[in-house]
Amino acid sequence: MKIIISNSSPDPIYEQVTRQIKGQIISGDLKEGDPLPSIRKLAQDLQISVITTKRAYEELHKEGFVDAVEGKGSFVAMQNKELLREKKMKLVEEKMIEAVEEARLLGITLAELREMLTLLFKERD
């Protein structure tokens, strides 16, 4: 598992943790049943508050990415294929919202943005 915490990011730290773990579950780097480090261990390793990792795990649990087993810890939950795709779509959507907001701030029009996206998409084909 790979997690990088940025102190200069505008996102709260718990969100950075959830996003990265989620990403690795969706990409398949973390697989069903894989154990996650304990809340306290992760906090120590990342040098962040126990409350932060606790909140991150709670979010993952709420969204169905992680199962908490009493006395044993947290594990990557069984992922429904369709649900997974939906989650991935949602992730793409979130990134696009970000791009749209940035574009708005800069006064980029929809047509210009569409053009940029088309170019980028083709470039990576």
Place this chain on the structure above:
Amino acid sequence: MTNAIEIKGLRKEYKGFTLEDVTFDVPQGYIMGLIGPNGAGKTTIIKLLMNLIRRDAGEVRVFGLDNLRHEPEVKARIGFVYDVPRFHDDVKLAVIASAVAPFYKKWDDALFRRLMEEFELPAKTTFKKLSHGQKMKFSLALALAHDADLILMDEPTAGLDPVFRFELLERLRAIIQNERKTVLFSSHITTDLERVADHITFINEGRIVFSAAKDEVLETWGVVKAGPDVLRPTDVPGSRGAKRTDYGIEILTSDLARARAELGGRAVYDKATLEDIMFYISRGNGHA
């Protein structure tokens, strides 16, 4: 959540300084940072916890026990590290340890020797030959070796170089890997607390300003910045302190989201660091 410490209505009066109405809890299994400018009352609170000075009013419970009525039991479970550890100068560390050990039922000699090795402390050296950082570590090793459930430290990082400070903070995180253990430490070095504390209690001029989860504080507080004559501190919801210059005004708020919603484009909004909070609050509203 169980609390390791519960403090209610604590009061201590000195000539020219009064600690007043101090109420907060320290949840078990976490690191609580006691933060505030010099002279705010941090050391007074810690001394009252340890019953080193007499309180004028209020109540302190440690692990549910009154700290005066059950003083021996309470103290057996506390590892107290002074800001300047003091032991006999010409005595070897191993000898100091064997003098301290009989006072604690749960003294673990093997653990103590392991910690001495880990902290790279030579047992055969005399106390006076240690650097300030080494004295701090030695003092912490003593506290840990009697399996204290509550580690209480007064300004442990003051006067330590960054490498030592970092090591010490890492050590504090390691302590609470065991969720029965609790750490309370005071500091005026806000970055230390930003790094390791789970909860923050902020004290200023003898009174508690807030006691909350660190993440919550860092997410809700902020600094509102605007040009000169655009905003007064009273215009900003949750205003807690301000700084004026010729070029503008900066106002600390305890509710950044509301300030942003109400003031919109009239200002610029930044998150507040603990240092910001300490600076603006100790400065007060407006008189710049």
